Amino acid sequence: MSKLQTIYPEVLIISNKHDYSTDNVTYSLRKYNSSYLRLNRDQFEEMKLNLDPLTPKLYGETSEYKFIIDETKLKSIYFRAPTFLRDNYQPELRPVEQLARSQWAAFVRAISVFENVKWFNKPKNTYQAEIKPFQLKKAAEIGFEIPETIITNDSDINSKKFDYNNIILKSLDTVLLKLDNKEGFVYTNTVSRDDINNADLSKAPVILQQPLIPKVDIRVTVIEDKVFAVSIKKDGSGIDKDWRIEKYNVQYESIKLSSDLERKCVKLLKKLGLNFGAIDLAYYNNKFYFIEINPTGEWSWLLSHVDYPIDKTIAEVLIK
């Protein structure tokens, strides 16, 4: 007969073992004496898991404890797991590895049966909110300034009402490529009209946008109605290219947005059904422009740069 302790958590965290941002949240949850449980996707194989989708309840057992996820006791779920999946099928993986990837991913999605608790964020809402053109439309409806945008596979730039010498080129979705022994990623780029005119876009559509140059990037982390904004500069000036290329050389400074802009950020989350979001804005020509929202945006790197209690705030809203 097993004598393991049984946990009935009020907060469930779906993460992975090396996601250190989650450690910041569990640290705060401990301080608040919360009953929480962190389940790591990379440790699922070491657990016994039984999900009853109707009650709904998730029964689990590890070598150290048992747990029951019961909606009558559960308040919230902090979901730090992928929503989009792009590489379940990879020929170099053994069949059992391919199977494990797709089926565990589906198991994580199945946690959606806990409908009546607060989610950070619901996977279906993250899925929709990750669609860049959809974000732009919703942000415009709220009253954000939006850079002129077109999604196209037609390189004839002169046929479009796009009167800019330089153009912002973005991928419509994250570009992640396997290139021999390396991986490839595409940042946002500034290109010329000729670059677009001479390109063959027929194989894959792209996003073309109005250039906002010079600009200052603003990252706004929103947790329900709490707003934490920072400006991102290098040597005191904005960065005209994708700031992530310079991420080891930039300075972050906490800034206070106007109450109108804060309200718009909170409203956008509500409109997208999100409780958490990291919004990228650009300050250009005395106006703040909406660039994008990351429903699963990272935040823990900011903790060492600005005095924002983001981790503590996440813990507070999870147990509220």
Place this chain on the structure above:
Amino acid sequence: MSEHILLKKVSTYNRKKLKDPEGCEYDELIGGWTIKKTNEYLVKSNDPKKPKPGTKKEDIETGEDLKGE
């Protein structure tokens, strides 16, 4: 046929292999890494070897929810 413009703009990097932080252990019950010697929470310690958080999860440019995983 010329290469797609996005392919011309690809930045390449070596995929980092995830390693357990040195001298630390993952505590299942508290849901976090602690330093074996002091029992401190790694992310809240002043240990110079603690992992530096990135702008992406695990600082991998696959998107902020490990979309490529």
